[in-house]
Amino acid sequence: MEQQLRDDFIELFGQGNQPRAFFAPGRVNLIGEHTDYNGGHVFPCALSVGTYAIARKREDNIIKLYSKNFPDQGIVELNLNDLSYQEAHDWANYPKGVLHVLKQNGLNVEGGFEVLYFGNIPNGAGLSSSASIELATSVVLNGLFNLDVSMIDMVKFSQKAENEYIGVSCGIMDQFAIGLGKQDHAILLDCETLKYEYSPVKLENATLVIANTNKRRGLADSKYNERRSECERALAELKTVLKITSLGDLTIEQFEENKNVISSDVDRVRAEHAVYENVRTKLAVHKLNQGDISGFGELMNESHKSLRDLYEVTGSELDALVQSAWEEEGVIGARMTGAGFGGCTVNIVENSAITRFIESVGQKYQEKTGLKADFYIVEIGNGAGELKL
Numbered sequence: 001m002e003q004q005l006r007d008d009f010i011e012l013f014g015q016g017n018q019p020r021a022f023f024a025p026g027r028v029n030l031i032g033e034h035t036d037y038n039g040g041h042v043f044p045c046a047l048s049v050g051t052y053a054i055a056r057k058r059e060d061n062i063i064k065l066y067s068k069n070f071p072d073q074g075i076v077e078l079n080l081n082d083l084s085y086q087e088a089h090d091w092a093n094y095p096k097g098v099l100h101v102l103k104q105n106g107l108n109v110e111g112g113f114e115v116l117y118f119g120n121i122p123n124g125a126g127l128s129s130s131a132s133i134e135l136a137t138s139v140v141l142n143g144l145f146n147l148d149v150s151m152i153d154m155v156k157f158s159q160k161a162e163n164e165y166i167g168v169s170c171g172i173m174d175q176f177a178i179g180l181g182k183q184d185h186a187i188l189l190d191c192e193t194l195k196y197e198y199s200p201v202k203l204e205n206a207t208l209v210i211a212n213t214n215k216r217r218g219l220a221d222s223k224y225n226e227r228r229s230e231c232e233r234a235l236a237e238l239k240t241v242l243k244i245t246s247l248g249d250l251t252i253e254q255f256e257e258n259k260n261v262i263s264s265d266v267d268r269v270r271a272e273h274a275v276y277e278n279v280r281t282k283l284a285v286h287k288l289n290q291g292d293i294s295g296f297g298e299l300m301n302e303s304h305k306s307l308r309d310l311y312e313v314t315g316s317e318l319d320a321l322v323q324s325a326w327e328e329e330g331v332i333g334a335r336m337t338g339a340g341f342g343g344c345t346v347n348i349v350e351n352s353a354i355t356r357f358i359e360s361v362g363q364k365y366q367e368k369t370g371l372k373a374d375f376y377i378v379e380i381g382n383g384a385g386e387l388k389l
């Protein structure tokens with residue numbers, strides 16, 4: 001793959017210095033959904049699929065960006081001194097956003113460069129292809145220009161690019177999982193303090209399977225920002241009676257005792273999800289660490305129900321796909337993953353049941369929705385970095 005991309009690079013940008021190769025994965029979240037921007041816990045892992053970026057410096061101030069995934073866009077060319085957001089630059093606004101934030105933070109990207117990107121994450125599936133491009137760009141720039149930025153800062157800069165340059169108020173989960181992922185492990189991250197721990201994902205005789213609804217979802221125009229505001233309002237009201245900084249600070253008992261200060265019924269159930277999901281995530285990780293895989297799976301199911309009934313971010317496609325999985329023998333747990341409103345589900349399936357699972361769930365899903373689902377066996381990979389030949 002890498003050699004092919006290097007050849008493509010030379011064909012596209014011409015001979016010269018040898019380019020360097022970088023990679024950033026996609027991510028899947030196992031549990032802890034819509035908790036990150038509420039100061040709670042998440043439990044994602046990096047995937048073995050992601051974004052490759054082949055890159056080298058130029059002698060001038062020109063930046064050339066090309067993606068094999070968007071060949072119709074051709075080479076997007078710009079000048080280091082004009083990093084303004086441009087609609088026409090489409091996907092290339094993601095790398096531009098990262099560069100913009102790095103420069104804003106005083107990091108010296110001192111000249112132009114050229115990059116060829118190739119991503120093998122299904123696009124728009126909610127497996128964080130955009131955060132993957134951001135982190136791939138961060139590691140490219142850090143590597144080419146010896147910026148000496150730590151991975152955690154690259155994670156924060158990438159999130160900032162998404163928040164301020166792209167205009168999506170996402171939390172830190174995606175960029176964190178992509179930056180700090182570790183092969184065969186998931187990360188329990190406290191999004192308030194950024195303290196984290198790795199847990200080996202050992203599922204004995206079962207495997208993680210991602211199922212794609214193939215219902216495309218756009219974060220920016222979805223109800224994501226609305227959910228954030230609902231939770232912020234609930235927090236503001238809770239703060240009038242409790243000394244807390246985020247919903248993630250609350251125990252279930254504290255929430256139950258004080259929830260009536262939240263005046264809107266809708267805001268109250270959104271907060272209820274955030275609080276219970278946070279507690280559920282910590283418990284789920286504890287169970288996994290103890291080898292209680294079915295306990296972990298049950299909490300995944302609870303998580304989906306809460307996202308469906310309280311947070312209302314699932315929608316008919318995700319519900320159909322999860323419901324079909326729940327009806328299948330050999331399924332230990334199933335839930336939506338990511339922002340919701342389409343995208344993917346994540347399932348723990350006994351190895352002996354996988355073939356039947358894919359066939360039967362695929363068929364039921366198609367009957368219910370008219371859409372064809374795709375299935376991927378998850379391989380948990382490492383975080384972003386340079387690929388050494």
Ligand code: GLA
Nearest residue numbers: 033034170171172173338339
């Ligand atoms: C998206 C966001 C994340 C997180 C999830 C929901 O993936 O980018 O920050 O909020 O949705 O858990």
